[in-house]
Amino acid sequence: MKKLIINADDLGYNSKINQGIIYAHKNGVVTSTSLMVTREGFQEAVSLLKDNPQLAVGLHLDLDNFFEIDHTKGKIIAFKQPQPEKSLIEAEIKRQFEIIFNSGLNPDHLSGHHHVHLIKEIFYIVVPLMKQYNIPAIRFHKKVIYNQNDYEEFKNYLDSNGILYCPHFIEGWYWGNIDEIYTVAELLTHPGYGELWREYELLASCDQKLKAYLREKNIQLITFNDFVSEMRQRSN
Numbered sequence: 556m557k558k559l560i561i562n563a564d565d566l567g568y569n570s571k572i573n574q575g576i577i578y579a580h581k582n583g584v585v586t587s588t589s590l591m592v593t594r595e596g597f598q599e600a601v602s603l604l605k606d607n608p609q610l611a612v613g614l615h616l617d618l619d620n621f622f623e624i625d626h627t628k629g630k631i632i633a634f635k636q637p638q639p640e641k642s643l644i645e646a647e648i649k650r651q652f653e654i655i656f657n658s659g660l661n662p663d664h665l666s667g668h669h670h671v672h673l674i675k676e677i678f679y680i681v682v683p684l685m686k687q688y689n690i691p692a693i694r695f696h697k698k699v700i701y702n703q704n705d706y707e708e709f710k711n712y713l714d715s716n717g718i719l720y721c722p723h724f725i726e727g728w729y730w731g732n733i734d735e736i737y738t739v740a741e742l743l744t745h746p747g748y749g750e751l752w753r754e755y756e757l758l759a760s761c762d763q764k765l766k767a768y769l770r771e772k773n774i775q776l777i778t779f780n781d782f783v784s785e786m787r788q789r790s791n
Contacts, residue, residue: 557774559733560587560721560741560782561760564615564666567591567600568747575747575757577603580610583761584769585746586776589615589666592654601658611778613664614655614690616648616681618671631669631701645680652688664779666694673700678709682716691717692779694741696724719786728759733774739782 563576566588573596579585590600590612604612621639623632655662665672665685672681673695685693695713700706713720723737728744746760747753759765769776 557733557737557772558739558777558782559769559774560739560777560779561585561744562587562589562613562664562666562741562779563744563746563760564589565591565668565745565747566604566612566615567597568594569596569749570599571749572596572747572753573600573603575753577607577610579744579746579757579760580607583746583757584766584776585610585744585760587611587613587664587778589613589664590655590660590662591615591617591668592651592658593617597654601660604660611663611780612660613662613666613692613779614651616651616665616667616672616677618644618647618677619668621647622669622671624669629669631671631674641676641680644677648677648680649684652684656688662690663783664692664694665690670694670699670701673705673709675702675705678705679712682712682718685718686716691783692719692721694724694743695720698724698726719783721782728756733765733769733772739777741779 561584563579563585565572566576567590576588588610621644623635625632671677697706721739721741723740725732725740725742744756744760745753746757
């Protein structure tokens, strides 16, 4: 049986995105979301999560203030110059960890806005904090790492620290994505209102034919918590 985490990024960005993600959870296939604690919709998002306890949540690390971003591609170009001191970056990352836990939520995974958590200088700050705060899983895959030369090094570091990651990653909705070869995968989506591309992903997430197809193909929708529990049972 295939198992699929369908994760909606950018909860907390603003109210329109919040409402789209909740709709995609209630009426579609979204099982999990990643929360930004730095944006205008954060407090509303926390209330919505508490009203929808079946929607699993992770921390979506937002460090845009430290980087030059190519918004047309959704990619980080480089650190802003002069490059911010490591102590400032570390303090901001820790602040975001503290905010999500102080809100009463219990995140089961970590990801990064524009995959910032997979930049080397950030990665080695994030993983020890994940262990400290007991966040068990991270988004990690060759498709989204910035420097392919870092892949084996990062993988070994995660493995040695007991941080779990899905073996397969699907970036967005496209034809045939759920038919790829995998046992467990994370599918990343961005449902929301107010932007055409987000509304397209909202429609895809709520497609009744998709829901029927998942049932037909016996693809089970899970959360990162489910994935972590299964992996830990296997290792015992």
